[in-house]
Amino acid sequence: MQDSFIITNARVVTPEGVREGASVRIENGRIGKIAEKSKRKGILDLLYTKRCNEPEKPTLNLHELEDLLGCPREHLEFSLWYLKENGLVARMDNGRFVVTAKGVDWAENEEASERLREDRLLPAVRDSVHHGH
Numbered sequence: 001m002q003d004s005f006i007i008t009n010a011r012v013v014t015p016e017g018v019r020e021g022a023s024v025r026i027e028n029g030r031i032g033k034i035a036e037k038s039k040r041k042g043i044l045d046l047l048y049t050k051r052c053n054e055p056e057k058p059t060l061n062l063h064e065l066e067d068l069l070g071c072p073r074e075h076l077e078f079s080l081w082y083l084k085e086n087g088l089v090a091r092m093d094n095g096r097f098v099v100t101a102k103g104v105d106w107a108e109n110e111e112a113s114e115r116l117r118e119d120r121l122l123p124a125v126r127d128s129v130h131h132g133h
Contacts, residue, residue: 040079041110042069047089047099048107059096 046068051058062080066073080097083089088103099107 036079039069039071039075040083043076043079043083043097044088044099044103044107044110047097048104051099051104059092059094059098061096065097 043065046065047058047060050060060068062073062076065071065076065080069076080089080091083103084091086102087100088106089097090100091097
């Protein structure tokens with residue numbers, strides 16, 4: 001039986017600034033569904049930010065995604081496949097990844113949904129979410 005461990009993202013850069021990324025728990029070589037969704041969101045956040053901040057160079061390669069997410073290549077392959085199949089990211093001829101217009105819409109809608117969910121929290125719960133308690 002393999003050990004369980006957590007891969008913690010080094011950072012996620014968003015239009016609002018730098019923030020902590022998602023943690024991915026690996027248990028017996030398997031990644032949970034919630035962690036997988038969080039990893040896909042991290043990829044989209046990075047590509048969205050890259051598109052916004054450097055429109056003339058809006059792409060990231062797999063190695064850059066590995067470094068920024070703190071996640072090995074083999075743990076990104078499923079996420080990238082899913083995002084490509086759903087038209088949220090595209091792989092360019094040079095092997096680099098870019099967010100699509102559909103991916104931009106998804107990222108912006110997801111952020112709005114998160115804010116709405118957070119707004120519905122009671123004040124004490126909202127404070128503990130922001131302060132990591």
